[in-house]
Amino acid sequence: MKREILWEDYRLHLLVFIASVIAELIGSVRVPLGRFYFTLAPLIFSMIIMALIYIIPKKPLFSSQSVKNASAMMALTGGMLLAKLGVSSGAAIEEVLNSGLAITLQNLGEGFSFILGLPVAVLLFGMKRESIGMSFGVSREANVALISERYGAESPEFRGVMVNYIVGTIFGVIVVSLLMSILSEFSFIRPHSLALATGIGSASMMVGGLGTLIERFPELQTELEAYAAVSNIVSSVIAVYTAIFIGLPLTEWAYKGLSKVKGAEK
DSSP: OOHHHHHTOHHHHHHHHHHHHHHHHHOOEEEEETTEEEEEOHHHHHHHHHHHHHHSOSSOSSOHHHHHHHHHHHHHHHHHHHHHHHHHTGGGHHHHHTTHHHHHHGGGGGGGTHHHHHHIIIIITOOOTHHHHHHSSOOOHHHHHHHHHHHOTTSHHHHHHHHHHHHHHHHHHHHHHHHHHHHTTOTTSOHHHHHHHHOSSOHHHHHHHHHHHHHHOGGGHHHHHHHHHHHHHHHHHHHHHHIIIIIHHHHHHHHHHHHHHHHHHO
């Protein structure tokens, strides 16, 4: 993509700016669900506003090229967000580094996410190889690139991982935020562990979960930001190797077995 096309898409940048200002004016909204709650961060409102701008008008306000430009800008702004969190939370970096092994080991769980997702997809919904792309990991940028390289952009596995990527982008923030609200009620789970858990390689999900934790533990804001930011960076790197050596091989093996079970049922 040519740099001038990206930076000279003035209509896209103007609409994003307007949506961002409106979202910031709305601010964070706490939505109660009985005893628990989830936090709708300004990021959610800006996403909704931009989606409405794209869907509602009969004549689109921006072209398909602008959609591609927006995807590139997401990667850029995500990096800026992580840099900001890293700088602001530098005071607690020594404590985070002392927990280095925990940050690394927590990512091994991603290699076994198929244990829950794959049987549901294959046995309950009758999905085919799309289920491999949907269940082998968290379906963020690194995993999307891996599936594209391994199976091709026209493969059912790629369709599966893209479905999860889109759904995660839209609803993942709300789910992670609600999950952090529920888990923070258990006294035996330290808030630092929950902050680590928000760093799964997705800047938007991390922000949603971190916002809920900071509202619940405002006195630990600096430490929680540090844990979440470092965890998110480490997760982005380790996720590729976890998927290559654990997630994909085990998901492929489990899919073959479940397909035989499904065939026997038929």
